[in-house]
Amino acid sequence: MNDQHATLHDLRERMASFVRERDWEQFHSPKNLSMSIAIEAAELMEHFQWLTTEQSEHLDPAALQEIGEELADIVLYSLSLANHLQIDLAETVLAKMAKNERKYPKEQVRGKAHKYTYYRKQEGEK
Template identity: 55%
Template sequence: MPDKTTTVAELRDALRRFVDERDWQQFHTPKNLAMSIAIETAELMEHFQWLSPAAARDLPEADLQNVREELADIFCYALSFANAMGIDVSDAVREKMIKNAAKYPADRVRGKLGV
C-alpha cells in the first residue's frame, strides 16, 4: 500500500475492518484513542531522546524500523480517532493548512524559528 496509490479512505476502511474483526469498537472511544496517540508519540520520542540532530537523521536500520513502526502506530490511532469522531482528515488538514498559511505567511517567516 504505497503512499502514491493508497487513499486516506482506503487506510481508514482497512483500520475499521481490523477493529471490527476483533470487536474492539467498544474500546476505541475518543478518549482512549487520544491517549493512545500520546502514548505512541512518547514511544517515538524515546528513540531520539539523547541523540544529536545528526545522529537522529542517520539512524541504524534496526532503529529506523522501530521508528517506522511507532509512526505507523501513531497514524493508525489518528485515523481510528478520525473514524470515531467522524472527522474528514483531508478536509481537516486542508483547513488547518489554510489557517497556518494566514498565520505564518512565507514572506514573513521564511527561515525563522519561533515566530
C-alpha cells in the same frame, strides 16, 4: 501499496475493518484513542531521547524500521479517532494547512522558527 497508491479512505477503511473484526469499538472511545496517540508519540520520542541532532539525522535501517512502526501506530490510532468522531481527515488537514499558511506567511517567517504569536507581536509594534 505505498503512499502513491493508498488513499486516506483506503487506510481508514482498513483500520475500521481491523477494529470491527476484533470487536474493539467498545474500547475505542475518544479519550482512550487520544491517550493512545500520546503514548505512541512518547514511544516515538524515546528513539531520539539521547541522540544529538546530528545523530538523529543519520539513523541505521533497524532504527528507521522501529521509528516507522511507532509513527504507524500514531497514524493508526489517529485514523481510528477520525473514524469514531466522523472527522473528514483530508478536509481537516487541508483546512489546517490553509490556517497555518495564514498564521505563518512565507514572506515573514522563511528561515525562522518562532511561534505564530511572535509575528503578531512584531506586527503590533509597527
